[in-house]
Amino acid sequence: MYDIIIIGAGISGASFARKISKYAKTLLIESKKELDVKTNIFPEHNNPYLKNINLNNDEIFPKEHIKTNYLGKKVNGIIDSKEFGNSLGKIVYTEILIDSLIKDFLDNGGNIKFNEKVKLVNRTTNKMEVITSKNIYYCKLLIIATGSSDFKLQRSLGFSVPDTFSGIFTHIYGDEDIINENFDFSYLFHLNPQISNNGPFFFNVGKRRISTGFLGNIDESEESLRKKLNRILENYKPIEPYLRNLKWSNSSFITCKISKHPINNFSQDRVLVLGEAAGLVTAFFYEGFLSGLLSAEFAMKTIKSIIDNDHDFSKMELEYYDKKINKNLLENYYKNGLACEYLFYNPNSKVMNVIWDTYTKLIKENKRLRKEICEAYWLQDITSYDTNRDKWAGEQLFKKLPTVSKITLGPKFIKALMKF
Numbered sequence: 547m548y549d550i551i552i553i554g555a556g557i558s559g560a561s562f563a564r565k566i567s568k569y570a571k572t573l574l575i576e577s578k579k580e581l582d583v584k585t586n587i588f589p590e591h592n593n594p595y596l597k598n599i600n601l602n603n604d605e606i607f608p609k610e611h612i613k614t615n616y617l618g619k620k621v622n623g624i625i626d627s628k629e630f631g632n633s634l635g636k637i638v639y640t641e642i643l644i645d646s647l648i649k650d651f652l653d654n655g656g657n658i659k660f661n662e663k664v665k666l667v668n669r670t671t672n673k674m675e676v677i678t679s680k681n682i683y684y685c686k687l688l689i690i691a692t693g694s695s696d697f698k699l700q701r702s703l704g705f706s707v708p709d710t711f712s713g714i715f716t717h718i719y720g721d722e723d724i725i726n727e728n729f730d731f732s733y734l735f736h737l738n739p740q741i742s743n744n745g746p747f748f749f750n751v752g753k754r755r756i757s758t759g760f761l762g763n764i765d766e767s768e769e770s771l772r773k774k775l776n777r778i779l780e781n782y783k784p785i786e787p788y789l790r791n792l793k794w795s796n797s798s799f800i801t802c803k804i805s806k807h808p809i810n811n812f813s814q815d816r817v818l819v820l821g822e823a824a825g826l827v828t829a830f831f832y833e834g835f836l837s838g839l840l841s842a843e844f845a846m847k848t849i850k851s852i853i854d855n856d857h858d859f860s861k862m863e864l865e866y867y868d869k870k871i872n873k874n875l876l877e878n879y880y881k882n883g884l885a886c887e888y889l890f891y892n893p894n895s896k897v898m899n900v901i902w903d904t905y906t907k908l909i910k911e912n913k914r915l916r917k918e919i920c921e922a923y924w925l926q927d928i929t930s931y932d933t934n935r936d937k938w939a940g941e942q943l944f945k946k947l948p949t950v951s952k953i954t955l956g957p958k959f960i961k962a963l964m965k966f
């Protein structure tokens with residue numbers, strides 16, 4: 547019998563496994579044969595939750611994230627961290643980072659099973675029974691860190707599920723010199739309602755590989771996502787210069803799901819839910835690593851104290867985890883995401899365009915806003931995030947709107963303020 551079984555070796559499950567395996571006999575189960583290749587943005591504010599990983603290891607973190615391009619129709623909002631200090635963080639080759647978390651987990655005595663899907667979980671009074679495609683395992687505490695691919699397990703245990711959106715991404719591989727010539731930024735974030743009313747088109751720029759794609763609407767079909775991404779890469783003028791001399795293949799497009807809007811409780815007797823499975827992804831930027839790492843940290847603290855006191859894993863004991871997530875994440879940093887989601891993602895294309903174009907112009911012209919954005923990346927303790935900076939940014943955005951939009955959108959900005 548294991549003390550703890552974790553389902554899912556994404557950033558949430560793997561980082562939690564690495565932490566808790568120092569204190570408990572732990573099994574990590576992953577349905578995939580091997581980890582997916584992913585190139586992501588890794589802001590500096592993630593670092594405190596990833597202790598003892600070498601941030602200078604350029605196999606994991608191939609590039610500094612110096613510049614972001616908030617691409618607009620007429621004006622680009624460029625954040626160049628050199629204007630104020632250090633880089634904004636790193637570009638991460640996620641599968642290599644997770645691999646290194648798993649190595650530490652195994653060094654701590656943890657056990658891992660790849661290519662084994664958990665099909666069913668049964669709860670009894672004193673243990674959990676975990677039935678996979680190959681085996682049956684038992685544990686005292688179960689951790690669900692299954693992301694957005696399948697909510698069957700958490701539903702069967704009585705948890706609710708977050709709102710889930712469709713997305714698509716691909717990798718473009720190329721010579722490092724060509725990539726450096728084409729991209730003078732590490733991250734591009736662009737809104738266009740013709741692409742999606744619910745998410746950005748993006749480039750995450752690594753050394754010899756770039757990830758690009760967009761996060762779409764709730765029920766967009768795979769075929770529609772694929773066709774749209776193909777049209778964008780082939781014909782979308784604003785991104786043409788970045789793709790010069792680079793080639794991509796439609797057959798490597800990957801459709802995916804992403805969830806947000808957290809579920810209402812994260813713990814039950816003998817079970818915790820971590821990361822994206824719990825909807826812990828920011829609602830505007832779709833930042834999921836921070837909450838994956840943070841939920842792993844809070845879960846580890848909760849469980850270590852229960853182990854130290856030789857208690858059971860009852861809901862009452864595990865509820866400390868819910869409290870930490872609510873107080874430190876959902877009641878501050880996440881509110882920015884909810885307010886921005888409400889303002890920027892809009893079924894009315896005209897509104898979406900006017901707000902986004904005004905925002906990119908504001909970034910270009912307002913030094914204090916550029917500094918505030920950098921400072922949000924650099925925060926060393928996200929739990930003390932000050933949402934007043936977002937209210938201030940919202941006011942500046944409102945002031946910069948064309949006069950007619952100020953009149954029509956005034957009530958919307960007031961409602962956005964009420965999200966805080």
Ligand SMILES: Cc1cc2nc3c(=O)[nH]c(=O)nc-3n(C[C@H](O)[C@H](O)[C@H](O)COP(=O)(O)OP(=O)(O)OC[C@H]3O[C@@H](n4cnc5c(N)ncnc54)[C@H](O)[C@@H]3O)c2cc1C
Binds near residue numbers: 555587662663750
């Ligand atoms: C296109 C795209 C780009 C993104 N870019 C960024 C970014 O740059 N920065 C950022 O911070 N966030 C980004 N995000 C969000 C972020 O990637 C996710 O929120 C985060 O990786 C979720 O981590 P997780 O560990 O909770 O879930 P996942 O990474 O989804 O891991 C869940 C794991 O559980 C496994 N699993 C599921 N069900 C079972 C089962 N029944 N049995 C066994 N195993 C199972 C899955 O195979 C998977 O490996 C992006 C998301 C998307 C879609």
